[in-house]
Amino acid sequence: xxxxxxxxxxxxxxxxxxxxxxxxxxxxxxxxxxxxxxxxxxxxxxxxxxxxxxxxxxxxxxxxxxxxxxxxxxxxxxxxxxxxxxxxxxxxxxxxxxxxxxxxxxxxxxxxxxxxxxxxxxxxxxxxxxxxxxxxxxxxxxxxxxxxxxxxxxxxxxxxxxxxxxxxxxxxxxxxxxxxxxxxxxxxxxxxxxxxxxxxxxxxxxxxxxxxxxxxxxxxxxxxxxxxxxxxxxxxxxxxxxxxxxxxxxxxxxxxxxxxxxxxxxxxxxxxxxxxxxxxxxxxxxxxxxxxxxxxxxxxxxxxxxxxxxxxxxxxxxxxxxxxxxxxxxxxxxxxxxxxxxxxxxxxxxxxxxxxxxxxxxxxxxxxxxxxxxxxxxxxxxxxxxxxxxxxxxxxxxxxxxxxxxxxxxxxxxxxxxxxxxxxxxxxxxxxxxxxxxxxxxxxxxxxxxxx
Amino acid sequence: xxxxxxxxxxxxxxxxxxxxxxxxxxxxxxxxxxxxxxxxxxxxxxxxxxxxxxxxxxxxxxxxxxxxxxxxxxxxxxxxxxxxxxxxxxxxxxxxxxxxxxxxxxxxxxxxxxxxxxxxxxxxxxxxxxxxxxxxxxxxxxxxxxxxxxxxxxxxxxxxxxxxxxxxxxx
Numbered sequence: 001x002x003x004x005x006x007x008x009x010x011x012x013x014x015x016x017x018x019x020x021x022x023x024x025x026x027x028x029x030x031x032x033x034x035x036x037x038x039x040x041x042x043x044x045x046x047x048x049x050x051x052x053x054x055x056x057x058x059x060x061x062x063x064x065x066x067x068x069x070x071x072x073x074x075x076x077x078x079x080x081x082x083x084x085x086x087x088x089x090x091x092x093x094x095x096x097x098x099x100x101x102x103x104x105x106x107x108x109x110x111x112x113x114x115x116x117x118x119x120x121x122x123x124x125x126x127x128x129x130x131x132x133x134x135x136x137x138x139x140x141x142x143x144x145x146x147x148x149x150x151x152x153x154x155x156x157x158x159x160x161x162x163x164x165x166x167x168x169x170x171x172x173x174x175x176x177x178x179x180x181x182x183x184x185x186x187x188x189x190x191x192x193x194x195x196x197x198x199x200x201x202x203x204x205x206x207x208x209x210x211x212x213x214x215x216x217x218x219x220x221x222x223x224x225x226x227x228x229x230x231x232x233x234x235x236x237x238x239x240x241x242x243x244x245x246x247x248x249x250x251x252x253x254x255x256x257x258x259x260x261x262x263x264x265x266x267x268x269x270x271x272x273x274x275x276x277x278x279x280x281x282x283x284x285x286x287x288x289x290x291x292x293x294x295x296x297x298x299x300x301x302x303x304x305x306x307x308x309x310x311x312x313x314x315x316x317x318x319x320x321x322x323x324x325x326x327x328x329x330x331x332x333x334x335x336x337x338x339x340x341x342x343x344x345x346x347x348x349x350x351x352x353x354x355x356x357x358x359x360x361x362x363x364x365x366x367x368x369x370x371x372x373x374x375x376x377x378x379x380x381x382x383x384x385x386x387x388x389x390x391x392x393x394x395x396x397x398x399x400x401x402x403x404x405x406x407x408x409x410x411x412x413x414x415x416x417x418x419x420x421x422x423x424x425x426x427x428x429x430x431x432x433x434x435x436x437x438x439x440x441x442x443x444x445x446x447x448x449x450x451x452x
Numbered sequence: 453x454x455x456x457x458x459x460x461x462x463x464x465x466x467x468x469x470x471x472x473x474x475x476x477x478x479x480x481x482x483x484x485x486x487x488x489x490x491x492x493x494x495x496x497x498x499x500x501x502x503x504x505x506x507x508x509x510x511x512x513x514x515x516x517x518x519x520x521x522x523x524x525x526x527x528x529x530x531x532x533x534x535x536x537x538x539x540x541x542x543x544x545x546x547x548x549x550x551x552x553x554x555x556x557x558x559x560x561x562x563x564x565x566x567x568x569x570x571x572x573x574x575x576x577x578x579x580x581x582x583x584x585x586x587x588x589x590x591x592x593x594x595x596x597x598x599x600x601x602x603x604x605x606x607x608x609x610x611x612x613x614x615x616x617x618x619x620x621x622x623x
Binding site for chain 1: 487
């Protein structure tokens with residue numbers, strides 16, 4: 001290969017990165033990222049151990065009280081960072097264990113595929129041991145016999161880094177039999193997927209882990225009661241698990257204080273923004289930071305474009321407007337505005353982009369990624385796409401918009417096994433609410449006249 | 453072509469597919485990570501695909517035999533997951549991200565340039581069997597949008613002008 005081709009390839013090769021220098025990050029304020037290096041190289045075991053690595057495991061396994069981990073996590077109110085915001089401590093307290101119950105599994109959901117989301121990749125590619133440390137604590141608290149990192153197939157760099165880190169941890173005795181002399185046995189394997197967004201749904205993920213089609217399962221039973229191979233299983237997102245070590249080391253009060261009174265939710269969060277902004281990126285910020293502060297860090301909109309709408313945390317969250325930029329981005333506040341915090345990585349839509357086109361793109365995604373298990377999702381989403389395609393071309397018929405309203409309602413919560421269809425409905429319903437006139441412009445004049 | 457053992461002879465299909473002994477061993481090793489060997493079915497398909505480029509029908513029966521499950525179960529999985537190819541593909545697979553952040557930052561232009569440069573659309577392979585073009589769901593590279601993957605490599609942001617040089621690196 002010639003020099004020039006090689007260098008051109010390097011120049012456009014994608015690299016996950018945090019847009020905060022080391023000088024801005026400390027162990028007290030940036031529990032997720034303070035160890036990351038400015039050069040973006042992996043923090044391997046030797047460096048990780050120098051930076052308080054595995055201290056929480058020594059502490060918790062030394063105490064010999066798994067229930068104390070759950071109590072601390074509950075008190076700190078660590079909420080699921082995969083998007084649902086469910087209390088991790090509560091989830092763990094509901095895992096069946098003890099008595100005749102066989103030991104189950106801790107499964108890390110690393111199937112990051114929510115459009116607009118690029119945070120878990122950073123944690124896995126540059127700091128694999130924090131995730132492993134979090135999983136050991138989770139396994140100890142939930143009495144799990146084995147762990148799986150369910151990683152999307154496209155994250156090849158994450159797989160390479162994680163597998164090497166697992167090997168390092170095994171050699172040093174942080175994984176395997178009798179971890180750190182505690183008598184506790186636990187190990188982890190990386191399980192890579194082969195595509196399909198639905199694998200991120202926790203029960204579909206378990207089916208996929210078992211080597212089946214990734215259709216969701218009915219709940220109850222919840223995975224904590226009967227998950228992988230019928231055993232109690234805990235499924236947590238990468239970022240959620242990465243929060244655990246510092247909480248165990250520093251306590252619930254410290255974690256609560258991290259958000260600095262911005263919100264009732266504690267901790268820090270990997271926030272980010274993508275779309276036409278000057279500097280799309282990722283930062284670890286206090287929970288409850290505002291959209292405006294994130295947008296400012298990104299240098300504002302690209303060129304002289306104006307912000308029209310934004311998704312607070314991925315394709316399955318509802319559209320917010322510029323007037324919502326000063327709200328604290330926490331789970332409850334965003335929920336009250338008819339959206340969801342989701343993954344906390346913003347996607348911005350500029351004024352010059354048609355909302356009908358944006359919605360068509362989003363619904364094409366949801367229609368393609370539907371697993372086909374439930375009728376409203378399997379049939380409703382392609383129908384939605386067809387209507388949006390017609391409206392985008394100005395060939396919509398009278399009644400199309402009302403039909404979109406109905407299809408979205410039929411895909412709403414409670415109509416399907418999992419959250420895929422409700423996730424497709426939320427952006428559509430909020431777009432129809434805030435930008436209905438744009439959709440109406442797609443209905444042909446002839447059709448409008450006929451209606452009158 | 454490797455030597456044919458009596459074991460693999462039984463699973464040679466009509467188009468000459470043979471399960472490589474090393475691949476069979478890799479599948480069996482993979483199955484040990486799980487309570488039930490079926491869990492290795494997706495990885496088994498990927499193992500076949502790494503060697504053959506795609507998964508021919510005969511491989512389904514071979515995998516089913518190795519893992520001790522029904523061919524229908526393997527086929528169900530093989531047809532569900534988007535990164536398992538059930539038709540021949542080119543030597544290199546281009547996966548172009550068409551999700552929201554890429555859509556908002558130049559996906560349309562990039563897609564058009566790819567179609568122009570390669571002379572093919574989604575699901576097609578160039579006549580010299582060099583490239584196959586497919587859409588892919590959000591690559592998690594949104595701060596580098598628009599993004600695409602060629603084989604195991606992720607690129608972004610990719611401008612239309614970058615394409616000729618990039619593609620040249622995949623002969």
